[in-house]
Amino acid sequence: MSSITGPSGEAQSEAHWAPMTLTEKLLARASKRESVKPGEIVVVEPDVVLSHDNSAAIWEIFQQLPHGKIRRPDRLAITLDHAAPPPTAKHAQNHAQIRQLVREQGISKFYEIGRGICHQVLCEEGVIGPGFTLLGADSHSPHCGWLGAFGAGIGRSEVAALWATGELWLRVPETMRIVLTGRLKPGVTTKDLTIHMIGQLSSDGATYLAVEFAGDGISNLSPDARAVLTNMMAEMGAKNACMAPDAITWDWLESSLARSRPQDADERLATFRESALYPDADAACAVEHHVELSAIEPMVSCPHTVDNVQPLSSVAHTRVDVGFIGTCTNGRLEDIASAADIVRGKRLRRRLLVIPASSMVLRDAIEAGHIAALLDAGATIGTPGCGPCMGNHMGVLAPGEVCISSANRNFRGRMGQRDAEIYLANPAVVAASCVAGYLAHPADLAGGEQA
Amino acid sequence: MTKTKHRVWKYGDKVNTDVIFPGKYTYTISGDPAALARHALEDLDPAFASNVGIGDVIVAGRNWGNGSSREQAVTCLLAAGVHAVIAASFARIYYRNAINSGLLVIECPQIVEAVATGDEIEIDLAATQLYASGRSYGFPQLPGQVLEILDAGGIIPWLRANALADKQ
Numbered sequence: 200m201s202s203i204t205g206p207s208g209e210a211q212s213e214a215h216w217a218p219m220t221l222t223e224k225l226l227a228r229a230s231k232r233e234s235v236k237p238g239e240i241v242v243v244e245p246d247v248v249l250s251h252d253n254s255a256a257i258w259e260i261f262q263q264l265p266h267g268k269i270r271r272p273d274r275l276a277i278t279l280d281h282a283a284p285p286p287t288a289k290h291a292q293n294h295a296q297i298r299q300l301v302r303e304q305g306i307s308k309f310y311e312i313g314r315g316i317c318h319q320v321l322c323e324e325g326v327i328g329p330g331f332t333l334l335g336a337d338s339h340s341p342h343c344g345w346l347g348a349f350g351a352g353i354g355r356s357e358v359a360a361l362w363a364t365g366e367l368w369l370r371v372p373e374t375m376r377i378v379l380t381g382r383l384k385p386g387v388t389t390k391d392l393t394i395h396m397i398g399q400l401s402s403d404g405a406t407y408l409a410v411e412f413a414g415d416g417i418s419n420l421s422p423d424a425r426a427v428l429t430n431m432m433a434e435m436g437a438k439n440a441c442m443a444p445d446a447i448t449w450d451w452l453e454s455s456l457a458r459s460r461p462q463d464a465d466e467r468l469a470t471f472r473e474s475a476l477y478p479d480a481d482a483a484c485a486v487e488h489h490v491e492l493s494a495i496e497p498m499v500s501c502p503h504t505v506d507n508v509q510p511l512s513s514v515a516h517t518r519v520d521v522g523f524i525g526t527c528t529n530g531r532l533e534d535i536a537s538a539a540d541i542v543r544g545k546r547l548r549r550r551l552l553v554i555p556a557s558s559m560v561l562r563d564a565i566e567a568g569h570i571a572a573l574l575d576a577g578a579t580i581g582t583p584g585c586g587p588c589m590g591n592h593m594g595v596l597a598p599g600e601v602c603i604s605s606a607n608r609n610f611r612g613r614m615g616q617r618d619a620e621i622y623l624a625n626p627a628v629v630a631a632s633c634v635a636g637y638l639a640h641p642a643d644l645a646g647g648e649q650a
Numbered sequence: 651m652t653k654t655k656h657r658v659w660k661y662g663d664k665v666n667t668d669v670i671f672p673g674k675y676t677y678t679i680s681g682d683p684a685a686l687a688r689h690a691l692e693d694l695d696p697a698f699a700s701n702v703g704i705g706d707v708i709v710a711g712r713n714w715g716n717g718s719s720r721e722q723a724v725t726c727l728l729a730a731g732v733h734a735v736i737a738a739s740f741a742r743i744y745y746r747n748a749i750n751s752g753l754l755v756i757e758c759p760q761i762v763e764a765v766a767t768g769d770e771i772e773i774d775l776a777a778t779q780l781y782a783s784g785r786s787y788g789f790p791q792l793p794g795q796v797l798e799i800l801d802a803g804g805i806i807p808w809l810r811a812n813a814l815a816d817k818q
Binding site: 213252253256259260263264265266281287289290293335336337338340347350353354355356357359360363364368373401402403406407432436438506589590595608609611613615617 | 664666668669672673674676677678680681689692693694713716717718719720724739741742743746747750751793804805806807809810813814817818
């Protein structure tokens with residue numbers, strides 16, 4: 200069913216265009232067109248333009264333009280998350296410049312240090328939602344697609360151009376559809392699924408493509424688990440990644456909006472219900488993959504690329520020195536809960552740094568007792584933000600250290616030190632490995648790890 | 651347009667932005683060309699920054715520039731004097747960033763196996779041909795607007811020129 204109406208408001212005959220994927224519908228809406236097809240160049244006016252600690256650098260570029268004022272300050276969203284709170288005076292000065300920009304240009308969607316990571320915060324705050332389009336100066340901008348939105352990463356110069364003009368050209372991508380069926384086994388998460396897929400299809404398996412998740416397996420996945428799927432498609436080269444909203448999406452939005460913006464939660468939800476889009480059942484895609492969720496095993500990305508993938512079982516017992524649970528990929532409540540459940544009543548043999556993705560996640564984790572369990576086991580808790588993910592903030596590695604991380608990248612030097620090694624896994628594996636002292640599945644701990 | 655001659659720095663597949671320009675510098679180094687050039691390819695090839703010459707080109711395999719959206723992974727090469735990156739394929743954001751910063755990017759899988767570090771190659775942009783060791787390799791013509799942005803030196807100078815032209 201195609202339910203698009205034209206700019207003039209009247210319903211268009213369905214015979215005029217082919218059935219569309221979710222991404223095609225999102226880009227049609229963003230470019231104020233009735234329909235789009237892959238390969239077309241469209242000019243979009245994104246609902247949200249995301250930037251973070253890089254906003255001062257973008258402002259510097261923007262000032263080379265004659266425009267003077269940001270065209271749509273109401274569409275900008277700025278978080279301070281990549282080095283927050285500032286670890287050096289230079290980082291503090293960068294933040295100060297951004298606050299000045301926010302004041303001078305009247306940017307109301309500004310989120311201070313400690314509120315959390317941009318991708319998580321913009322979802323929690325209802326800045327982004329079903330049917331909306333986001334362009335961000337951050338490569339994990341596809342993240343918001345789990346809400347049925349379009350999100351793509353762009354560079355600083357393009358964001359400066361967007362600040363000036365409010366619009367940008369995009370090529371409508373072909374779609375890779377990933378059809379999920381069944382249910383994940385206990386101890387296996389969507390992180391394992393994405394690592395598995397990136398191992399199979401390689402880090403450029405979806406370059407220039409839209410990834411669209413479909414299939415009834417999605418209904419067995421929690422909101423926290425879904426966000427991992429769209430977030431990690433950045434590591435497969437995707438332009439954007441998305442899935443249609445369902446009852447679970449709407450429930451999450453309703454409760455999040457009630458917490459983050461009680462003053463207009465109902466109104467915002469109504470806006471999203473109106474803007475929400477759904478793919479046509481018979482839309483064509485360039486490539487389709489089918490994944491039976493119950494067939495996925497715990498997987499690990501080994502140094503120094505995300506697509507250097509092994510089953511956990513074949514690298515188990517690899518020595519680790521330190522664990523990191525956090526980031527836009529795996530720093531949500533479900534992730535912290537799974538780690539707390541593993542370490543509860545145990546002592547960690549290795550350092551474990553836990554950084555919640557947002558202040559809302561941290562608050563929930565405290566109330567649920569997860570933070571107490573982690574602290575009692577010997578873990579360290581950091582301020583909500585990106586942490587040491589890209590080597591900018593506290594928790595960077597020493598030469599020769601081996602880190603097991605719930606983050607999204609393990610490139611050489613990523614966590615600040617070229618002579619360190621990073622393994623990527625799901626948060627429960629990170630916690631279990633810090634209990635064991637080596638790469639381990641939670642099931643490996645049974646009984647024998649009361650150190 | 652005539653051919654231009656360049657010395658090659660050759661790298662492999664899937665070179666990511668973290669090894670091109672480490673993330674730890676990303677909020678403290680952005681506009682200073684000397685600082686950018688000093689850290690170019692720091693975690694990929696420590697010999698690069700001190701030996702690269704103006705007009706040199708990088709030839710690499712698949713998926714050059716995957717990872718972060720940080721634009722310094724492009725501008726550090728420009729600051730170091732790199733004329734172009736020729737690769738079998740590029741990561742999406744890197745490709746856009748390169749054009750938007752005025753760095754020539756050419757997709758040409760055929761030439762990758764044919765050249766090594768230190769080789770000389772020639773580029774004929776108008777004829778969309780590369781020449782190495784007596785052979786020529788075609789590459790797809792860049793779209794008109796992309797060439798316009800490259801010629802202007804990137805999206806900011808291009809947009810500035812257009813905005814000023816509109817005002818007149």
